[in-house]
Amino acid sequence: xxxxxxxxxxxxxxxxxxxxxxxxxxKSIGYYALPDQDIGPILEYCSxxxxxxxxxxxxxxxxxxxxxxxxxxxxxxVKELSRxxxxxxxxxxxxxxxxxxxxxxxxxxxxxxxKSGSTVETFSIYKYIYSLQQDPSFYTFITDxxxxxxxxxxxxEASVLYLPDNVGGRFSVLxxxxxxxxxxxxxxxxxxxxxxxMIKERFFDRGYVYDMLLEKAVYYAENHAQxxxxxxxxxxxxxxxxxQWYVQLWGESLGKHQRNSAFxxxxxxxxxxxxxxxxxFLQLIMEGTRDKSVTFIKIEDFHDDTTIPDITLPHLEMLxxxxxxxxxxxxxxxxxxxxxxxxxxxxxxxxxxxxxSVTESNIGSLIFYYxxxxxxxxxxxxxxxxxxxxxxxxxxxxxxxxxxx
Amino acid sequence: xxxxxxxxxxxxxxxxxxxxxxxxxxKSIGYYALPDQDIGPILEYCSxxxxxxxxxxxxxxxxxxxxxxxxxxxxxxVKELSRxxxxxxxxxxxxxxxxxxxxxxxxxxxxxxxKSGSTVETFSIYKYIYSLQQDPSFYTFITDxxxxxxxxxxxxEASVLYLPDNVGGRFSVLxxxxxxxxxxxxxxxxxxxxxxxMIKERFFDRGYVYDMLLEKAVYYAENHAQxxxxxxxxxxxxxxxxxQWYVQLWGESLGKHQRNSAFxxxxxxxxxxxxxxxxxFLQLIMEGTRDKSVTFIKIEDFHDDTTIPDITLPHLEMLxxxxxxxxxxxxxxxxxxxxxxxxxxxxxxxxxxxxxSVTESNIGSLIFYYxxxxxxxxxxxxxxxxxxxxxxxxxxxxxxxxxxx
Numbered sequence: 001x002x003x004x005x006x007x008x009x010x011x012x013x014x015x016x017x018x019x020x021x022x023x024x025x026x027k028s029i030g031y032y033a034l035p036d037q038d039i040g041p042i043l044e045y046c047s048x049x050x051x052x053x054x055x056x057x058x059x060x061x062x063x064x065x066x067x068x069x070x071x072x073x074x075x076x077x078v079k080e081l082s083r084x085x086x087x088x089x090x091x092x093x094x095x096x097x098x099x100x101x102x103x104x105x106x107x108x109x110x111x112x113x114x115k116s117g118s119t120v121e122t123f124s125i126y127k128y129i130y131s132l133q134q135d136p137s138f139y140t141f142i143t144d145x146x147x148x149x150x151x152x153x154x155x156x157e158a159s160v161l162y163l164p165d166n167v168g169g170r171f172s173v174l175x176x177x178x179x180x181x182x183x184x185x186x187x188x189x190x191x192x193x194x195x196x197x198m199i200k201e202r203f204f205d206r207g208y209v210y211d212m213l214l215e216k217a218v219y220y221a222e223n224h225a226q227x228x229x230x231x232x233x234x235x236x237x238x239x240x241x242x243x244q245w246y247v248q249l250w251g252e253s254l255g256k257h258q259r260n261s262a263f264x265x266x267x268x269x270x271x272x273x274x275x276x277x278x279x280x281f282l283q284l285i286m287e288g289t290r291d292k293s294v295t296f297i298k299i300e301d302f303h304d305d306t307t308i309p310d311i312t313l314p315h316l317e318m319l320x321x322x323x324x325x326x327x328x329x330x331x332x333x334x335x336x337x338x339x340x341x342x343x344x345x346x347x348x349x350x351x352x353x354x355x356x357s358v359t360e361s362n363i364g365s366l367i368f369y370y371x372x373x374x375x376x377x378x379x380x381x382x383x384x385x386x387x388x389x390x391x392x393x394x395x396x397x398x399x400x401x402x403x404x405x
Numbered sequence: 406x407x408x409x410x411x412x413x414x415x416x417x418x419x420x421x422x423x424x425x426x427x428x429x430x431x432k433s434i435g436y437y438a439l440p441d442q443d444i445g446p447i448l449e450y451c452s453x454x455x456x457x458x459x460x461x462x463x464x465x466x467x468x469x470x471x472x473x474x475x476x477x478x479x480x481x482x483v484k485e486l487s488r489x490x491x492x493x494x495x496x497x498x499x500x501x502x503x504x505x506x507x508x509x510x511x512x513x514x515x516x517x518x519x520k521s522g523s524t525v526e527t528f529s530i531y532k533y534i535y536s537l538q539q540d541p542s543f544y545t546f547i548t549d550x551x552x553x554x555x556x557x558x559x560x561x562e563a564s565v566l567y568l569p570d571n572v573g574g575r576f577s578v579l580x581x582x583x584x585x586x587x588x589x590x591x592x593x594x595x596x597x598x599x600x601x602x603m604i605k606e607r608f609f610d611r612g613y614v615y616d617m618l619l620e621k622a623v624y625y626a627e628n629h630a631q632x633x634x635x636x637x638x639x640x641x642x643x644x645x646x647x648x649q650w651y652v653q654l655w656g657e658s659l660g661k662h663q664r665n666s667a668f669x670x671x672x673x674x675x676x677x678x679x680x681x682x683x684x685x686f687l688q689l690i691m692e693g694t695r696d697k698s699v700t701f702i703k704i705e706d707f708h709d710d711t712t713i714p715d716i717t718l719p720h721l722e723m724l725x726x727x728x729x730x731x732x733x734x735x736x737x738x739x740x741x742x743x744x745x746x747x748x749x750x751x752x753x754x755x756x757x758x759x760x761x762s763v764t765e766s767n768i769g770s771l772i773f774y775y776x777x778x779x780x781x782x783x784x785x786x787x788x789x790x791x792x793x794x795x796x797x798x799x800x801x802x803x804x805x806x807x808x809x810x
Contacts, residue, residue, distance in 0.1 A: 061680070062684025091732050094482040155719045252685060311535060
């Protein structure tokens with residue numbers, strides 16, 4: 001993974017301070033340790049799921065689903081996977097029934113994931129699915145030790161797996177929450193963690209990625225009032241769900257009251273996919289208000305030689321320059337052209353991330369890079385990166401509405 | 406369709422001025438007339454496509470695909486459609502091959518849609534597909550009269566359909582561009598236009614929707630420096646691609662240099678889907694920087710009685726309040742709870758749009774409502790709503806890169 005910045009931050013002191021804070025934070029926040037975990041027990045558990053199971057269905061929402069979805073959808077198009085993976089995330093009945101129509105109930109294993117063990121969406125859907133499949137051997141529950149969900153699972157004699165300590169939902173993709181569904185589908189979770197570990201080591205050893213992460217975090221924090229919107233512009237369809245994962249990670253971590261002030265702060269994440277969004281969002285970046293930074297993500301080698309054939313279309317000879325060009329080269333030329341065009345503009349902070357190819361290791365690196373960046377920016381804008389008090393109010397209102405019924 | 410605003414604009418004079426400008430603009434901008442068109446020729450053309458065709462594939466990008474996709478994905482989950490519809494929008498080779506694997510080449514009709522007739526993505530993909538299927542009867546081309554693409558299509562004796570005058574890509578869903586693929590799949594395009602027409606009439610007759618549209622547009626324009634981000638929070642999975650269509654419409658229309666100043670202006674669109682994004686983006690809206698307005702879109706009647714069963718789970722008795730509740734009621738209660746929670750906050754401008762049910766007519770109304778709103782805001786922030794000069798620079802750079810090869 002390469003990262004090139006086309007801007008520079010001013011405060012070296014802020015960089016040092018943020019780094020020190022992260023080194024300290026590492027002792028109490030759980031996600032930093034995930035790349036180094038022993039995955040033996042997870043693999044052993046996964047091998048206990050019978051081969052007759054053809055589909056894995058996650059019942060979970062937000063941090064319980066977005067990470068696994070990002071990795072699965074990244075790898076799926078390039079690797080023959082052993083099982084299909086679906087996500088029940090919505091209480092939209094149309095969606096629930098559409099997903100269920102794809103699941104043979106005797107060949108589907110359900111992973112019910114809820115940290116608190118009382119998420120309304122998750123349990124509404126679980127109750128419905130339970131009414132269709134009452135055999136507990138078709139379920140695994142992933143929750144915090146001691147939660148009511150753990151007690152329930154033990155009572156019905158279903159499998160229970162646990163979240164590690166102090167790992168919040170949106171930072172949990174490299175824990176059981178993400179690793180179990182992914183391993184069950186044949187994703188190489190060892191490689192995934194190796195990729196994450198590489199970034200972790202380089203960062204904490206002040207190696208290659210350290211400078212970029214620090215400089216970028218300080219720049220975003222220093223300029224957060226002007227560049228309040230941070231776009232990822234990824235040039236591959238395979239990164240669509242990675243963008244969704246990023247949106248939760250960034251938005252929910254950084255959109256907060258400051259710890260030491262009454263200010264509302266926050267940076268707004270936007271996930272874009274090129275080339276489609278060249279024909280949608282690019283105009284706004286190019287000519288709209290100067291409130292956006294953009295990170296381009298490119299895949300260097302698609303391992304795909306699909307090529308535009310050497311065909312001349314009468315009256316369309318001007319398109320012959322496309323002939324014999326591999327699509328993988330075209331998409332990267334499109335990306336480079338947009339980058340060049342934006343660099344010609346003033347006041348649009350850009351950087352590029354290049355990942356070598358579509359592999360577990362590379363998405364693992366990208367995930368850990370973004371987790372570190374989020375932690376650094378959170379520190380620098382003085383928020384608690386790891387809580388989400390703002391979502392409680394709506395839950396309390398819903399609860400009282402439900403009780404009134 | 407109902408629309409309720411929880412904020413009010415100050416300038417009644419601005420409202421009158423914007424309305425007058427739209428009445429004037431209607432004479433030259435083509436999309437306003439689309440609801441009143443005669444769809445006879447389109448239906449006749451569609452009936453000429455043989456019944457052996459099971460799949461329709463659009464080769465097009467941005468305005469050539471997003472509108473049809475929005476309507477198709479809205480209706481698909483609730484209606485038995487006659488054909489499948491796929492969209493080739495990306496030059497990502499992984500994506501192209503994945504889509505092609507779903508298309509039986511002898512049962513697929515391709516709609517090649519390019520207004521200019523020289524879109525790089527569209528023709529790269531077309532050339533590739535043409536190398537697999539060279540029979541022109543499997544293709545229909547939709548373009549501007551006189552374009553090189555028209556000449557090509559006529560030369561190979563394939564069908565050609567035309568875009569109406571002065572209809573830009575992102576405003577073209579109710580023209581041949583959207584109507585042909587939709588009608589070919591069994592979507593009722595007459596109802597779609599009726600829904601649009603209803604909004605059009607009410608607006609120009611200063612009926613029900615007139616006040617909301619004007620007030621909202623003026624509020625967004627008056628406060629564009631503070632509320633520079635406009636979120637749609639739609640409580641149904643079926644509106645996911647409508648949100649993508651909205652992002653192009655809003656971003657590409659409003660992100661501009663002002664006509665009469667050197668200012669960069671623009672409002673940033675974000676599409677969210679509830680309840681999932683309650684577990685992702687909501688925290689940022691609730692507690693982050695006060696730079697966002699939010700429009701909630703609800704579906705009143707899902708015509709679905711899928712109900713949470715009356716099951717008590719040991720140790721999880723607190724979730725019994727969910728029992729016997731239809732999911733359709735739960736999702737709307739979730740929406741209402743989030744609205745209430747946000748109304749308790751200061752400085753978050755909200756409005757709600759309620760559509761009665763998932764029908765062609767209702768999505769037609771919603772589309773035309775957003776087109777009118779875009780035109781009004783564009784007028785009020787002094788931009789040319791209908792051009793996109795900012796995307797040209799990247800295209801020129803790409804062209805010269807291609808020539809250098």
